Amino acid sequence: MSLATRLSDLAYAIGTDMKQFRVWITGSSSGDLTGLSTTTKSDIISAINEVNAKPTSGAPADATTVSKGIIEIADLAEVAAGIDASRAVTAAGVRQERDALKTEILGVGVPAALDTLDELAQALGDDANFAATVTTTLATKVNVADLGNPDADLVAVYNAAKA
Numbered sequence: 001m002s003l004a005t006r007l008s009d010l011a012y013a014i015g016t017d018m019k020q021f022r023v024w025i026t027g028s029s030s031g032d033l034t035g036l037s038t039t040t041k042s043d044i045i046s047a048i049n050e051v052n053a054k055p056t057s058g059a060p061a062d063a064t065t066v067s068k069g070i071i072e073i074a075d076l077a078e079v080a081a082g083i084d085a086s087r088a089v090t091a092a093g094v095r096q097e098r099d100a101l102k103t104e105i106l107g108v109g110v111p112a113a114l115d116t117l118d119e120l121a122q123a124l125g126d127d128a129n130f131a132a133t134v135t136t137t138l139a140t141k142v143n144v145a146d147l148g149n150p151d152a153d154l155v156a157v158y159n160a161a162k163a
Contacts, residue, residue: 003150010154017162 049064063069074087079097089097106115113119124130 006150006152006154010158013155013158 061069063071079093
C-alpha cells in the first residue's frame with residue numbers, strides 16, 4: 001500500500017471521528033442545531049446558556065454579548081493567569097495581557113528593533129515569499145530515508161493514540 005493511500009485512510013478515519021463528535025454535540029452529523037430542545041438554536045453555547053439559565057427574582061440578569069446586565073471585572077492576576085473566561089477585562093488588563101502575549105510570542109529581551117511585524121519583516125529581507133524561499137531551500141536538504149516507513153499503518157497509529 002502506498003504512503004498516499006495510507007495518508008488518505010488516516011484522513012478518512014479522522015473525518016469519521018469528527019462526524020461523530022458533531023452528532024454528540026448537536027444531535028446531527030451536519031452540525032444542525034434544530035434538534036435541540038431549547039428555543040435558542042443559533043449556536044451551541046447559547047443553547048447551553050439557556051439550559052443553565054438561573055431564574056431571576058427581580059435582580060438584574062447577567063450581561064451577555066447581546067444584552068445589558070450585571071458583569072464582574074477580572075483582576076489583573078486573573079487576566080495574567082487566564083483563569084476566568086466569564087469576567088470582563090479593564091483597559092489595564094488588556095494592556096498587561098497584550099504585553100505578556102508579545103513577550104510570549106517574541107520572547108523575553110527582544111530588542112526594540114525587532115518588536116513589531118514591520119521590523120521583523122525588514123529583518124527577513126522584506127521577502128513576501130519568505131516561507132516559499134525557506135521551503136524551497138529546505139526541500140533540497142531533506143533526506144528521504146529520515147521520513148520513516150512509508151508502509152506504516154497510520155490509521156492503526158491514530159486509533160492507538162485515541163485509546
